Amino acid sequence: MVIDGPPRLAELARSIILAADVVVIPLQPSPMDVWAAAETVDLIREAQVYKPELKCVLAINRKIANTAIGRDVRATLAELEVPILSSDIGQRVAFAESIVTGSTVLDQADKKATKEIERFMDELRRLT
Template sequence: MIIAVLNQKGGVGKTTLSVNLAAALALSGQRSLLIDADPQGSALDWQAARKGQSLFPVVGLAKPILHKDVPGLAVGYDHVVIDGPPRVNELAKSAILAADAILIPVQPSPYDVWAADEIVKLIQEVALYKASLRGLFAITRKIGNTAIGRDVAAALKDYPYPVAATAIGQRVVFAESAATGLSVLEAEPKGSAAKEIRSLLREVLES
């Protein structure tokens, strides 16, 4: 499966999800590839911070012809994760064309719900030519059992894609592990963050 993690709003946790989902796949015995399609190159920076052998390769490919190159790159891998650009443009469209499923991270904020509209419209535009394309929202950086987290999930139900039952909490381990090029599944394999990533991955694969 090719999974693209996309949202036009920055700071929603795209790279965090991309890196940790790829790690969860690799640690479960799946051959995974992470494509950094964000011109900022955050996933490549994560890889550069790592000491020792990586769980999976990271390839930088921030080009609007991404969808033409991905099939060749995907040969030999069970799953490919694409860390998409932080805006709706031709590069984002190319990532959608390349993908089987789109994961849309959204923070518990009304601004994020409003910003989701553009990426949803772009996915729907591509879906006219690719009927099998699937979409899934994931609430990220959620703080406890707060009302705003529940409100955002309710607001997102107005869109044509489901909201994952698994929300990713705001946890220090995500930043601490990223600083050393690790995933949360390596830093705290039995921690809450690792459990949330594994749970979200199951939902993505079953979506």
């Protein structure tokens, strides 16, 4: 089961976190997302007092290739001391187009987007 929740509603986030076995924190390579992720990590650490087996990982999403912020985000995130998935998701038109057509990138011709999602899902499966 996947529960998608808002990043800023602490009370709702606490309930979702306590219901989870694995929390994936998606974030864009931007200072605002890193700050928001840090707040979510704090909530997860609180929850791990009651649920020590709770796992947490960071997932880089909408990464723009060949940019300094895209390259440097991992070093910044390392300060949170939370595992970072190695399979980044790039900023691709195929993701927006799939929403318009009511499909997924797995149904489209963009091989790079498909590979990113397949690697991401394989990595998540290994966590459980």
